[in-house]
Amino acid sequence: xxxxxxxxxxxxxxxxxxxxxxxxxxxxxxxxxxxxxxxxxxxxxxxxxxxxxxxxxxxxxxxxxxxxxxxxxxxxxxxxxxxxxxxxxxxxxxxxxxxxxxxxxxxxxxxxxxxxxxxxxxxxxxxxxxxxxxxxxxxxxxxxxxxxxxxxxxxxxxxxxxxxxxxxxxxxxxxxxxxxxxxxxxxxxxxxxxxxxxxxxxxxxxxxxxxxxxxxxxxxxxxxxxxxxxxxxxxxxxxxxxxxxxxxxxxxxxxxxxxxxxxxxxxxxxxxxxxxxxxxxxxxxxxxxxxxxxxxxxxxxxxxxxxxxxxxxxxxxxxxxxxxxxxxxxxxxxxxxxxxxxxxxxxxxxxxxxxxxxxxxxxxxxxxxxxx
Numbered sequence: 253x254x255x256x257x258x259x260x261x262x263x264x265x266x267x268x269x270x271x272x273x274x275x276x277x278x279x280x281x282x283x284x285x286x287x288x289x290x291x292x293x294x295x296x297x298x299x300x301x302x303x304x305x306x307x308x309x310x311x312x313x314x315x316x317x318x319x320x321x322x323x324x325x326x327x328x329x330x331x332x333x334x335x336x337x338x339x340x341x342x343x344x345x346x347x348x349x350x351x352x353x354x355x356x357x358x359x360x361x362x363x364x365x366x367x368x369x370x371x372x373x374x375x376x377x378x379x380x381x382x383x384x385x386x387x388x389x390x391x392x393x394x395x396x397x398x399x400x401x402x403x404x405x406x407x408x409x410x411x412x413x414x415x416x417x418x419x420x421x422x423x424x425x426x427x428x429x430x431x432x433x434x435x436x437x438x439x440x441x442x443x444x445x446x447x448x449x450x451x452x453x454x455x456x457x458x459x460x461x462x463x464x465x466x467x468x469x470x471x472x473x474x475x476x477x478x479x480x481x482x483x484x485x486x487x488x489x490x491x492x493x494x495x496x497x498x499x500x501x502x503x504x505x506x507x508x509x510x511x512x513x514x515x516x517x518x519x520x521x522x523x524x525x526x527x528x529x530x531x532x533x534x535x536x537x538x539x540x541x542x543x544x545x546x547x548x549x550x551x552x553x554x555x556x557x558x559x560x561x562x563x564x565x566x567x568x569x570x571x572x573x574x575x576x577x578x579x580x581x582x583x584x585x586x587x588x589x590x591x592x593x594x595x596x597x598x599x600x601x602x603x604x605x606x607x608x609x610x611x612x613x614x615x616x617x618x619x620x621x622x623x624x
Contacts, residue, residue: 261600262289262332266339266347268323269293269306271441272361273338275589277302281315283593284532285600286334288318292326299323309442328354334605336592337362340441352391352400357605359403359596361588363460366404366468373404373471375411375591376598377538378418380527382472383602399606403599405592409433409461409484409493410468412581415538415562416497419523420516420575421473425502428479428573431465434487434494436550439583445486455486492550493583500573511569516577517541520564531601533594535561548580559585560594 260283265276268291280288292298297305303319324330326339326347337348337360345364352358365371372385383403391400406414413431420426435458437444449455461484470478487494505512505519521541528534535557541564542548548563556563559582570576581587599605 260287261285261334261605262287263596264288264290264292264330264332264335266292266326266335266337266351268302268338269297270338270340271309271438271444272584272588274306274308274310275584276336276338276593277315277318278310278312279533279585279589279593281312281317285597286593288321289332290330291318291321291323292330293323295325297323298325307442326351328356330356333357334359334596336360336589336596338589348402352389352402355391355398355400357401357403357599359405359592359599361405361592363407363464365402366406366464367471368402371402371404373406373468374595374598375406375414375418375472376528376531376534376594377523377525378414379472379474380525380598380602383599383604386604401604403595403604405588405595406468406472407461407464408439408581408583408587409435409482409495410465410472411587411591412493412495412562412579412583413465413497414469414472415581415586416495416520416564416577416579417469417473417499419519419539420499420501421475423519424505426473426475426478426499427502428500429469430481430498430573432483432485432496433461433465434485434489434496435461436489436491436493436583437486438491439493439587440486450486450488453488456483458484458486489550491582491584492554493581493587494548494550495579495581496576497579498570498573498576501575504574511575513567513569516567516575520567528594528598531594531597533558533560533590533597537561539564541565541567548578550580553580554582554585558590560590562586 344362372382386401465482466480505515547565553563563580567577
């Protein structure tokens with residue numbers, strides 16, 4: 253595929269054969285702005301057609317346009333300045349840095365650079381202004397047409413948590429947060445957790461999760477002293493992380509000396525962000541409130557907003573912190589590839605990528621107009 257033959261922006265997917273890499277490929281197949289120009293993989297996969305190198309695990313069929321692409325090594329010089337990283341944590345750091353040094357814009361789902369002080373960790377509806385951090389990155393020399401950068405997507409559970417916390421933070425303020433996560437098997441990638449370890453079982457330990465969630469949440473919300481306790485569990489669900497959240501608010505909404513649950517529900521449901529208005533992957537309502545007593549549930553609610561919305565339910569009084577509720581996030585869509593795709597759309601809309609990506613004038617006008 254010659255990216256210059258299309259009016260769309262050419263992109264590459266790093267680590268395209270893995271679980272998140274496959275999600276990227278599936279989502280990019282019909283994307284109105286982006287077109288896959290390269291797929292990278294390990295030495296074992298390089299040189300083979302993608303259809304032979306990948307063990308396709310998505311519900312949608314393997315996109316024909318991707319099937320015939322030859323998998324190439326992950327290295328600078330890819331035929332796309334914008335690259336999506338689905339690389340594993342063990343190798344992502346140096347490879348992403350090398351690509352940024354060579355002028356690529358890396359939108360990463362890996363954790364290697366999330367906590368670097370000059371790397372933005374962004375949920376577009378929550379902290380879109382944090383993308384300005386790239387101006388201080390060491391890759392930022394030269395003009396907009398040649399400089400590289402790294403932008404990162406948070407941990408899949410963190411995304412669900414901060415999207416649920418943001419409306420409360422803006423309206424009432426946050427003092428303390430406690431979250432217990434019930435995380436789907438797909439969060440462990442391919443091949444994931446052995447079936448005999450997870451079937452008929454709950455595994456109350458996921459390496460690194462209980463450290464990542466508080467640290468990332470504080471960075472995204474800009475609240476370095478926020479008290480936050482996290483406990484992480486792996487459960488036998490395919491997709492969809494459930495979060496049981498309790499919060500202490502600075503200002504407690506009350507009505508007739510009782511918690512004003514209706515006001516809290518309206519606060520969640522009315523949450524919007526002008527920063528993402530008009531972006532292809534943005535859900536109309538970032539946070540959806542379910543009225544079902546037994547909701548949210550992964551099987552019933554993970555695909556709300558095309559898998560990009562967080563569903564909240566069971567809003568009620570907490571005898572310890574004041575407010576408790578349940579949130580659900582689709583971990584491989586909103587929590588991974590879909591979230592990173594929305595971040596890339598935000599970067600295009602903000603002009604971060606420059607004008608060298610063959611972005612047609614009509615597309616630029618639509619983006620700018622949709623945000624105005």
